[in-house]
Amino acid sequence: MATAVGAFGGADHAASKSGVWSWITTVDHKRIGILYGVTAVTFFLIGGFEALLIRLQLAEAESTLIAAGLFNQLFTMHALTMIFLAIMPLGAAFFNFIVPLQIGARDVAFPRLNALSYWLFLFGALLLNSSFIFGGAPDVGWFAYANLTALEYSPSSAVDFFALGMLVLGVSSLAAALNFIITILNMRAPGMTLMRMPVFTWMTLVVSFLLVFALPILTVGLVQLLFWREFGMPFFSAEAGADPLLWQHIFWLFGHPEVYILILPAMGIVSEILPTYSRKPLFGYSTVVFAGVAIGFMGFAVWAHHMFTVGLGSIALAAFSASTMLIAVPTGIKIFNWIATLWGGSIQFTTAMLFALGFVALFVIGGLSGVMHASPPVDTQQQDTYFVVAHPHYVLFGGSIMGLFGGIYYWFPKMTGRLLSEGWGKLHFWLMFIGMNVTFGPMHLVGIDGMPRRINTYDESMGWELLNQIETVGAFIIALSVVVFLVNFFKSVKSGEPAGDDPWDGRTLEWSIASPPPEYNFARIPVVHSNEPLWDQKHPELKHDAPPVIAGGADEGAEESIHMPNPSYWPIVVAFGTALAAGLVIVNPWLASIGAVIGVLGIYGWVFEPAGPEHH
Amino acid sequence: MANRKHIRPKSLLVLLALVVLPILAACGTVDSAQTTINPQSDVAREIQGTYAFIFWVSVVVFVVVEGALVYAVFRYRRRPNSGMPKQTEGNMVLEVTWTIIPALILIAIAVPTWITIFRTDDIPAGSYIINVTGHQWWWEVEYPDVGLVTANEIRVPSDRTIGFNLETEDVLHSFWVPALFGKIDLVPGRTNTVWFTPDAETEGQMFLGQCVEFCGLSHANMRMRIFVDSPDDFAAWTAGLQSPAPEPSGVAATGHELFSTKGCTVCHSINGAYDAAGLFPAPNLTGFGSRVTLAGAIMENNATNLTAWLDNPEEIKPGNIMYKEAEAYKNPDLALTDADIGALVAYLQTLQ
Numbered sequence A: 001m002a003t004a005v006g007a008f009g010g011a012d013h014a015a016s017k018s019g020v021w022s023w024i025t026t027v028d029h030k031r032i033g034i035l036y037g038v039t040a041v042t043f044f045l046i047g048g049f050e051a052l053l054i055r056l057q058l059a060e061a062e063s064t065l066i067a068a069g070l071f072n073q074l075f076t077m078h079a080l081t082m083i084f085l086a087i088m089p090l091g092a093a094f095f096n097f098i099v100p101l102q103i104g105a106r107d108v109a110f111p112r113l114n115a116l117s118y119w120l121f122l123f124g125a126l127l128l129n130s131s132f133i134f135g136g137a138p139d140v141g142w143f144a145y146a147n148l149t150a151l152e153y154s155p156s157s158a159v160d161f162f163a164l165g166m167l168v169l170g171v172s173s174l175a176a177a178l179n180f181i182i183t184i185l186n187m188r189a190p191g192m193t194l195m196r197m198p199v200f201t202w203m204t205l206v207v208s209f210l211l212v213f214a215l216p217i218l219t220v221g222l223v224q225l226l227f228w229r230e231f232g233m234p235f236f237s238a239e240a241g242a243d244p245l246l247w248q249h250i251f252w253l254f255g256h257p258e259v260y261i262l263i264l265p266a267m268g269i270v271s272e273i274l275p276t277y278s279r280k281p282l283f284g285y286s287t288v289v290f291a292g293v294a295i296g297f298m299g300f301a302v303w304a305h306h307m308f309t310v311g312l313g314s315i316a317l318a319a320f321s322a323s324t325m326l327i328a329v330p331t332g333i334k335i336f337n338w339i340a341t342l343w344g345g346s347i348q349f350t351t352a353m354l355f356a357l358g359f360v361a362l363f364v365i366g367g368l369s370g371v372m373h374a375s376p377p378v379d380t381q382q383q384d385t386y387f388v389v390a391h392p393h394y395v396l397f398g399g400s401i402m403g404l405f406g407g408i409y410y411w412f413p414k415m416t417g418r419l420l421s422e423g424w425g426k427l428h429f430w431l432m433f434i435g436m437n438v439t440f441g442p443m444h445l446v447g448i449d450g451m452p453r454r455i456n457t458y459d460e461s462m463g464w465e466l467l468n469q470i471e472t473v474g475a476f477i478i479a480l481s482v483v484v485f486l487v488n489f490f491k492s493v494k495s496g497e498p499a500g501d502d503p504w505d506g507r508t509l510e511w512s513i514a515s516p517p518p519e520y521n522f523a524r525i526p527v528v529h530s531n532e533p534l535w536d537q538k539h540p541e542l543k544h545d546a547p548p549v550i551a552g553g554a555d556e557g558a559e560e561s562i563h564m565p566n567p568s569y570w571p572i573v574v575a576f577g578t579a580l581a582a583g584l585v586i587v588n589p590w591l592a593s594i595g596a597v598i599g600v601l602g603i604y605g606w607v608f609e610p611a612g613p614e615h616h
Numbered sequence B: 001m002a003n004r005k006h007i008r009p010k011s012l013l014v015l016l017a018l019v020v021l022p023i024l025a026a027c028g029t030v031d032s033a034q035t036t037i038n039p040q041s042d043v044a045r046e047i048q049g050t051y052a053f054i055f056w057v058s059v060v061v062f063v064v065v066e067g068a069l070v071y072a073v074f075r076y077r078r079r080p081n082s083g084m085p086k087q088t089e090g091n092m093v094l095e096v097t098w099t100i101i102p103a104l105i106l107i108a109i110a111v112p113t114w115i116t117i118f119r120t121d122d123i124p125a126g127s128y129i130i131n132v133t134g135h136q137w138w139w140e141v142e143y144p145d146v147g148l149v150t151a152n153e154i155r156v157p158s159d160r161t162i163g164f165n166l167e168t169e170d171v172l173h174s175f176w177v178p179a180l181f182g183k184i185d186l187v188p189g190r191t192n193t194v195w196f197t198p199d200a201e202t203e204g205q206m207f208l209g210q211c212v213e214f215c216g217l218s219h220a221n222m223r224m225r226i227f228v229d230s231p232d233d234f235a236a237w238t239a240g241l242q243s244p245a246p247e248p249s250g251v252a253a254t255g256h257e258l259f260s261t262k263g264c265t266v267c268h269s270i271n272g273a274y275d276a277a278g279l280f281p282a283p284n285l286t287g288f289g290s291r292v293t294l295a296g297a298i299m300e301n302n303a304t305n306l307t308a309w310l311d312n313p314e315e316i317k318p319g320n321i322m323y324k325e326a327e328a329y330k331n332p333d334l335a336l337t338d339a340d341i342g343a344l345v346a347y348l349q350t351l352q
C-alpha cells in the first residue's frame, strides 16, 4: 500500500498545490468548499435551463413544443436539481469555506471524510442525471408519491435512478453533517462559547442536526421503495393491505425539515450581512439563535401540512394546522430582529446587502402565503395549484437563492482575494429581483384562477395564458441576471480589484486573516472574548471594558510548525465505488459488487494511509 | 466604494407598483373559468370566508412589515456625515412584544380555521350520494340510487346536498371543482368524502374541475364538469339513461355492429343492465351522445373531435389505455378504416 501511495505522489506536499490532481486529492476545507460551490452553480444552471423549457411550454395554451413525457421529467428533475444539487451544496460550500474560519479552526474535524462527502455528492448528482441518457429521467414529481412509483405504473428504471441517486446524495450529506457537528462542537477557538458563535455557524450546526435526524427517515423510505420495486415487498401497496400514504408520511417527515435545511443557511448568511453593512451588531443575537433552534425542533412536527387533502380527519387537520401556524412565530421573530438590526444603523448598499434585503422582503411574501395554506380548508383550494408553486419559489428563490447569492458577494473577496464588481453585481441583483417577481408573482394569481401545477397543457378558454406568458418573460429576465453574474464572476476572478483582508469592516474572525487565507488559516489560534471578536478589537472605544486583542493573523515563522493533513485520493475512490455500485444495481444487483469491491478497497487504502507527512 | 449611490424614491415607486398591482389584478381574476375565489356553494363559501379573513390579515402584516423594512432602509442609509451608529444589542421588551403579537394574530387565524374544518368534515345525513372512482385519466361516476354509471360529467340536482364517496382504481388522483368544494385526494385502499350544497342561482349552470394530484403521463388531460340541474331536469336525465337507447339504423347500425366486432365492448359497456362501477375498465358510454365533452372532458363532444379521438387516441391523450389495449389499435387486422370511424361516430351520437 505504501508504495501505491508514494507512486501517485499523494504525499508530495509542495507539488500538490496546483493542477487537477491537487483538486482531486485535496482535503483542505477551503478547496472543498470551492469545489462544492462551483459544482452547485453548474447544477443551478442546469436546473435553470430545465425551468426555462418548462416555461416555454407553458407560455402558450395547448402548446405542443414539449411532449408530456419529457415535460414530466423536466419538472421533476428541475426540482430535484435545484433542491439537492444546487441549494443544498451551495450551503455546503459556505459551511466548508467559512465555518472553520469563523470558529478559528485550521480545518474541519475529519478532512478526508469531508472530501468523501464532496465526491459522493458529485457522483450521486451524475448518477441521478445520467438517467436522461439511460431511458429517461424520473418523472413522478420530486416527492415521488406512491403508488405512481410502483413498478406497475412506472416500469422504466427512472424511479430506481431517483431512489439510488438520492441514497448516494444522502450518504454524502449525512457524512458532511456529522463532520460539521463535530467540528463546531469541538474545534472552536478558546473562549468561543456556544453563545459567542457567529450566527452563520449556529445555523450550520442546526442544519447539520436536522440532516442527521431527517435523512435516515428518507433513507428508510428509499430502501423500502427499492425493495418494493426490485423484490416485490409491498410496503406501499393497498392491494397487499399496506398504505400508500405511508410514503407521504415518510417523505414529508424528512421533507419538511428539508425545507429548513434549505433556508437556514441563507438565514445565517443574512444574519452576517445585515450587521456588517449596518455597522451594528445583530439585534437580539440570542433570540435569533433560539428562534433558529426552535424552528429546527418544530420542523419535525408539521410534516402533515403537505397532506391536508389526503383525508387525515378533522382532529389531525386541526393539530397540524396549529403546529404549522406556531412555526410562523419564530420565523417572524427573525424577520423583526433583522429589521431592528437595520434600525438606527448606517446602511451601506453593497450588492451583498441588496441581496440580503431582497431576501427579507421576498421571504416575508413566501411566509405569508405559507400561513394561508397552513389553514387546511384554504389549502384545499390552493394545494397542487400554481399558488403552491409561487410559495416555495418565494421562500426558495426569494429566500435561499437570494441569501446564497448575498453570501457569494459577501465572501468572494475572502475566498479569492478579489472583489466582485459592484456595478455588475447591482445589475445582477436588480435583474434577478425584478425577474423573480415577474416570474413567481403572477403564479399566485394563476393559482387562484385554478391552474393546477404539473400540467403540461391547458385550454385557451381557461384564461391562464396571459399570466403564463408574463411568467415566462420573467424567467428569461432571471436567466439574463444569471448571465450577468457569470460575467461578473469570471471577470472578477481574473482581474477583480484586490480585496485586502477585511474589505467590509467585518465583525467575525474570518476577516482577521489574509484573503485568500493561507492553507493553515490561522498561524496562531485566536482567543475569543465576544461574539464579534474582530469588531471589538477594531473598535475598543465602543465597549465599556476594552476587550483583549485577539491573536491570529499572519505570523511569519509560525507556519513551519503547523501540521496540515496530507492530500489523499482514497475519498474519491470510495465515492466512485459507492456510486458505481448504486448505478449498477439498476442494471443487475450482482454487477453492483464491482462497485462495492472498489469501495471496500478504497476504504482499505484509506485506513492504512500514513497520517503524517511521508519521509522518503 | 467611494461613489456609492443611493436608491432614489423612484425605485421605491416601482417596488410599490410591483406589490400593489398583483393585488389589484387578483381582484380581477374572479371571472376566470376555474377560479377558486368565486364560491357557489355553502362549503365553498365557508372556505372562502376563512381565506378572505386570512388574506386581509396577511395584507395588513405585509404592509406593516415591508413598510418598516423599506422605511428603515431609507431612513438609515449611510450618508457622508453618518457617524458610528449606536451598538444596540437587543431589547427584551420589544422582542417579547413581537413574539406575542404574531402569536395572537395566529390564534385569530387558527380559530376560524378550526371552525371551518369541523363544519365541513363529514357528509351531512340525508345527502344525495354519488360514488366517484378515479382512473388514469378519467372519472367514473356512479349513482347508486338509480343504478346508473357514467363518466367525467356529473349531473346533480339543485335542491339537495350532494355527497361524494371517492375511490381510485389505480394511482392517486384529486377531485376538485373549486367553485363548489375544495379538493380531496383519491387514495388507494381508502374512501374519502366531500360534499356541498349548490346555491339556488346555480341551477342550469356548469362548473369546471380537474384532477390536481399528479397522476402520470396524461395528468393534464383528466378534467371534469359538474352540471347543476333543476330537480325536474335531473329526474328526466336519469330516466332517459335508464330507458334503452333507440335501435340504431343506417350507418349507425353498422357502427353498432363494429362496436362489438372491433373489440370496443371488451372495455366499454353501454346501456342494458346496470353495470356497477369498476366492472368495466373504461368509461360507460350510456347516453354518450348527450354528453357535452369527451375524453376526460378535455374537448367538446362533436363529430370532428370524436373522429379524431377514434383515429388516434394516443395523440390526444398520451399513454391512455384505449390505445394500448384495444384490439382496433393493437391488431392490424382490426384497424379502423375511415368508413369504420364514420359509422362508429354515427352510432355513438345516437346514444342519447
Ligand code: HEM
Binding pocket: A048, A051, A052, A054, A055, A075, A076, A078, A079, A082, A083, A087, A141, A142, A143, A389, A392, A393, A396, A397, A400, A401, A439, A453, A454, A455, A475, A478, A479
Ligand atoms: C429560473 C428560475 C426558475 C423558474 C423559471 C422556475 C419555474 C418553475 C416552474 C414553472 C415550476 C412548476 C412545474 C410544474 O409543477 O408544472 C417549478 C417547480 C418547482 N421549482 Fe422552480 N423555477 C425556478 C427556480 C427554482 C429554484 C431556484 C428552486 C429551488 C430553490 C426551485 C424549486 C422548485 C420546486 C421545489 C418546484 C416544485 C416541483 C414539483 O412540483 O415537483 N425553482 N419551477
Ligand SMILES: [Cu+2]
Binding pocket: B172, B173, B174, B211, B212, B213, B214, B215, B216, B219, B222
Ligand atoms: Cu391526476
